[in-house]
Amino acid sequence: MIEVKNLVKSFEDKIILDDVSGIFEQGKTNLIIGASGSGKSVMLKNIVGLYQPDSGQVLYNGRNFVNADRDKKTEIRREIGMLFQGGALFDSKNVEQNVKFPLDVLTDMPEDEKLDRVNFVLKRVKLENTNKRMPSEISGGMQKRVGIARAIVNNSKYLFCDEPNSGLDPRTSIQIDQLLQEITDEYKITTIIVTHDMNSVMEIGEYILFISDKKKLWEGSNEDIMHSGVEALDDFVFANKMMRRFKGMS
Numbered sequence: 001m002i003e004v005k006n007l008v009k010s011f012e013d014k015i016i017l018d019d020v021s022g023i024f025e026q027g028k029t030n031l032i033i034g035a036s037g038s039g040k041s042v043m044l045k046n047i048v049g050l051y052q053p054d055s056g057q058v059l060y061n062g063r064n065f066v067n068a069d070r071d072k073k074t075e076i077r078r079e080i081g082m083l084f085q086g087g088a089l090f091d092s093k094n095v096e097q098n099v100k101f102p103l104d105v106l107t108d109m110p111e112d113e114k115l116d117r118v119n120f121v122l123k124r125v126k127l128e129n130t131n132k133r134m135p136s137e138i139s140g141g142m143q144k145r146v147g148i149a150r151a152i153v154n155n156s157k158y159l160f161c162d163e164p165n166s167g168l169d170p171r172t173s174i175q176i177d178q179l180l181q182e183i184t185d186e187y188k189i190t191t192i193i194v195t196h197d198m199n200s201v202m203e204i205g206e207y208i209l210f211i212s213d214k215k216k217l218w219e220g221s222n223e224d225i226m227h228s229g230v231e232a233l234d235d236f237v238f239a240n241k242m243m244r245r246f247k248g249m250s
């Protein structure tokens with residue numbers, strides 16, 4: 001579980017996040033949503049330690065990351081897997097080398113054990129026998145799956161995904177969402193996904209934190225989001241014509 005308590009972040013004089021709190025539970029797909037520029041990525045970067053909050057706490061199963069010393073931070077970082085926007089694979093490495101990379105830099109596992117682990121996660125994302133393919137030789141959806149395999153190869157306890165569906169068609173997006181949810185549930189990972197994709201919200205939003213105007217304006221599940229009664233959230237949820245018609249708004 002990750003607890004964010006009273007997070008405040010500003011750049012120079014501009015406050016981006018003002019006293020935002022949330023509880024992201026283990027084994028659940030937790031979503032941070034909001035309009036473009038609302039501060040979703042900034043929140044994720046504060047959680048993983050890429051940005052230092054002005055104030056507030058980020059607790060990884062009770063361990064405060066913000067004030068942790070170097071060793072403690074390294075310990076927590078080893079438990080984190082990240083799926084970056086666009087996959088962010090190394091173009092010059094093949095699938096196997098990409099997935100193995102975290103094991104090469106974070107562990108002293110023997111090579112045969114690393115390969116067993118790589119093959120295990122590749123099988124889990126249904127990419128067995130693609131070991132020697134280069135990123136340029138596989139589709140966008142396959143590249144995302146390689147990214148997911150790489151993010152979990154070191155038995156990650158925490159998984160962070162920034163817009164995992166960017167650049168994918170709707171059908172492939174749903175497959176990636178479902179894979180993320182299955183893996184989260186199966187390995188009891190605490191997963192946090194930043195997205196503005198309403199399909200993802202409805203499909204896998206077990207816990208949703210909505211940011212607007214620097215604040216957490218709403219939290220809840222995909223079951224409740226249609227009836228939040230929060231105007232800014234309705235503007236976000238019912239942004240397209242079809243959804244508005246569904247709600248009887250136009």
Ligand SMILES: Nc1ncnc2c1ncn2[C@@H]1O[C@H](COP(=O)(O)OP(=O)(O)OP(=O)(O)O)[C@@H](O)[C@H]1O
Binds near residue numbers: 034036037041042
């Ligand atoms: N390093 C930085 N220095 C200054 N301002 C920043 C920095 N990073 C982000 N911001 C500002 O913080 C605000 C929120 O940005 P953020 O990237 O978190 O938005 P977002 O909700 O993730 O948007 P999008 O959906 O478009 O990716 C923006 O106004 C952005 O310009």
